[in-house]
Amino acid sequence: MRKCVVLLSGGLDSTTALAIAKSEGFEPYALTVLYGQRHEVEVEAARRVGVALAVSDHKFVTVGLRQFGGSSLTSEVDVPKDRTAHDLTEGIPSTYVPARNTILLALALAYAETIGAFDIVIGVNTQDYSGYPDCRPEFVEAFENLANLATRAGSQGAQFLIHTPLSNMSKVEIIGKGMELGVDFGMTHSCYDPDESGHPCGRCDACLIRQRAFAELGMKDPATVDG
Amino acid sequence: MRKCVVLLSGGLDSTTALAIAKSEGFEPYALTVLYGQRHEVEVEAARRVGVALAVSDHKFVTVGLRQFGGSSLTSEVDVPKDRTAHDLTEGIPSTYVPARNTILLALALAYAETIGAFDIVIGVNTQDYSGYPDCRPEFVEAFENLANLATRAGSQGAQFLIHTPLSNMSKVEIIGKGMELGVDFGMTHSCYDPDESGHPCGRCDACLIRQRAFAELGMKDPATVDG
Numbered sequence: 046m047r048k049c050v051v052l053l054s055g056g057l058d059s060t061t062a063l064a065i066a067k068s069e070g071f072e073p074y075a076l077t078v079l080y081g082q083r084h085e086v087e088v089e090a091a092r093r094v095g096v097a098l099a100v101s102d103h104k105f106v107t108v109g110l111r112q113f114g115g116s117s118l119t120s121e122v123d124v125p126k127d128r129t130a131h132d133l134t135e136g137i138p139s140t141y142v143p144a145r146n147t148i149l150l151a152l153a154l155a156y157a158e159t160i161g162a163f164d165i166v167i168g169v170n171t172q173d174y175s176g177y178p179d180c181r182p183e184f185v186e187a188f189e190n191l192a193n194l195a196t197r198a199g200s201q202g203a204q205f206l207i208h209t210p211l212s213n214m215s216k217v218e219i220i221g222k223g224m225e226l227g228v229d230f231g232m233t234h235s236c237y238d239p240d241e242s243g244h245p246c247g248r249c250d251a252c253l254i255r256q257r258a259f260a261e262l263g264m265k266d267p268a269t270v271d272g
Numbered sequence: 273m274r275k276c277v278v279l280l281s282g283g284l285d286s287t288t289a290l291a292i293a294k295s296e297g298f299e300p301y302a303l304t305v306l307y308g309q310r311h312e313v314e315v316e317a318a319r320r321v322g323v324a325l326a327v328s329d330h331k332f333v334t335v336g337l338r339q340f341g342g343s344s345l346t347s348e349v350d351v352p353k354d355r356t357a358h359d360l361t362e363g364i365p366s367t368y369v370p371a372r373n374t375i376l377l378a379l380a381l382a383y384a385e386t387i388g389a390f391d392i393v394i395g396v397n398t399q400d401y402s403g404y405p406d407c408r409p410e411f412v413e414a415f416e417n418l419a420n421l422a423t424r425a426g427s428q429g430a431q432f433l434i435h436t437p438l439s440n441m442s443k444v445e446i447i448g449k450g451m452e453l454g455v456d457f458g459m460t461h462s463c464y465d466p467d468e469s470g471h472p473c474g475r476c477d478a479c480l481i482r483q484r485a486f487a488e489l490g491m492k493d494p495a496t497v498d499g
Contacts, residue, residue: 104339104340105339106335106336106337106339106340107334107335107336108333108334108335108336108379109333109334109335110333110382112331112332112333112383113331113333113382113383113386114386115382115385115386137424137427141424142382143381143382143385143386143423143424144378144379144381144382144385144422144423145382146422147378147381147382147418147419147422148375148378148379148382151371151374151375151378152335152371152375154370154371154374155337155340155342155369155370155371155372155374155375156339156340156370158342158370158371159340159341159342159370178421178422178423178424178426178427179421179422179423181421183421184418184421184422187414187417187418187421187422188418190414190417190418191374191411191414191415191417191418192371192374194405194406194408194410194411194414195371195373195374195405195406195411195414195415196370196371196405196406197364197368197370197405199405200364200405
C-alpha cells in the first residue's frame with residue numbers, strides 16, 4: 046500500500062478527505078497541527094477520527110502562530126457570528142490565518158519525507174470560502190512544484206503529489222460522500238468558538254455552513270445532537 | 273522605511289544577512305524558529321544579535337519537528353564530526369532537516385503578512401552545502417511564486433520577494449562582508465552540538481566550516497576565544 050499524509054483537523058472536511066484517501070487504497074498517516082486556535086475538544090475530535098479511521102500513525106505538532114496573530118482564530122478578536130449565506134461568499138473573512146495552508150503543507154511535507162510518503166491529502170475546497178487564497182488550485186499546484194524542489198526526495202527524482210479530493214465539492218456533496226464511506230460525523234468538530242465544555246457555538250461560519258448543509262439534506266448535524 | 277522579515281538563527285550567515293538588509297535600508301523584523309534542534313545557547317545568540325542589530329521586533333516561534341525526526345538535528349542521531357573539507361561537499365548530510373527551509377519561509381511569510389511586510393530575508397548559500405536542496409535558487413524562486421498565491425496580500429496584488437543576499441558567497445566572503453558592516457561574530461553561534469555550558473564542539477560541520485573560513489582569513493573564530 047502506498048502511504049499518504051493526511052492533514053486532519055478533526056473537522057468535517059478533513060475527515061471526509063481521509064475517508065476518501067482510504068477508499069482509494071492509500072495507507073493514511075494523520076497530521077494534526079495545533080497552531081494556536083485549538084481547543085482541547087478539537088484535538089480530541091482529531092484523535093477520535095484518527096482512531097475510528099484506523100490511521101497507521103497520528104502526529105500532533107504545535108506551531109505558535111499566536112505569536113503573529115493576524116486572524117480571529119489566533120488572537121482575541123471575536124470570530125464573526127450569524128452571517129448569512131451571502132455574507133459567507135463575500136471576500137476573505139477574519140478567520141483567514143496568514144499563510145496557514147502553506148505552513149500546514151510544509152509540515153505535511155516534512156512528515157511525508159521522513160516516512161517515505163509522496164502523497165499529501167488536504168481537505169481544501171473552493172466552494173464554501175471562495176475568498177481563501179490558499180484553497181485555490183493554483184496555490185496547490187505551486188506547492189506541488191515547490192515540494193519537488195524543497196526536499197532530498199524530490200531532488201533525487203521523487204514526485205510529490207498534493208491531493209485535494211474535495212476541491213470542487215459543496216458541503217452537501219462532502220457530507221454525502223462521507224456518509225457513503227461510513228463516516229460518523231458525530232465525532233467531528235468544526236466550530237471556531239466552542240464553549241468551555243466543548244459544545245459548538247452554532248453561530249460561527251463553520252457551524253452555520255455545517256447546519257445549512259445538513260438541513261439541505263433534511264438532517265440534523267449529528268455533532269449537535271445530545272451535545 | 274520598508275519593513276522586512278529576517279530569518280535569524282543567531283548563526284554567522286543569518287546575522288550577516290540581517291546586517292546586509294539593514295545596510296540596504298530595510299527596517300528589519302527578526303524571526304527565530306525553534307524547531308527542536310535548539311539549545312538555549314542558540315536562542316540566546318539569536319536574541320543578542322537581534323538586540324545588537326536593533327531589530328524593530330523579534331519573534332520566537334516553536335515548531336515541534338522532533339515529532340518527525342528524520343535529521344541528526346531533530347533526533348538522537350549523532351551529528352557528523354571531524355569531516356574533511358572534501359566530505360562537506362559530498363551529498364546531503366544527516367543534518368538535512370526535511371522541508372526545513374519550506375517551513376521557515378512559510379512562517380516568515382505568515383509573520384510578513386501580519387505586519388504588512390513583503391520582503392523576506394534568508395541567509396541560505398549554495399557554496400558550503402551544495403547538497404541541501406532547499407538552498408538552491410530554483411527552490412527560492414518557487415517559494416516566491418507560492419507566496420504570491422498563498423496570501424491575502426498576494427491575491428490582492430502585492431509582490432513578495434525572497435532575498436538571499438548570501439546565495440553566491442563563500443563563508444570567507446560572508447565573514448568579510450559581515451566585518452565590513454561591523455558585525456561582531458563573537459556573539460553568533462553556529463555549532464550543532466554545543467556542550468552543556470553552551471561552548472561549541474569544534475568538530476561538527478558548522479564549527480569546522482567556521483574555523484576553516486576564519487583560518488583562511490588569518491583569524492581565530494571570535495566565538496571560540498574565551499569560550
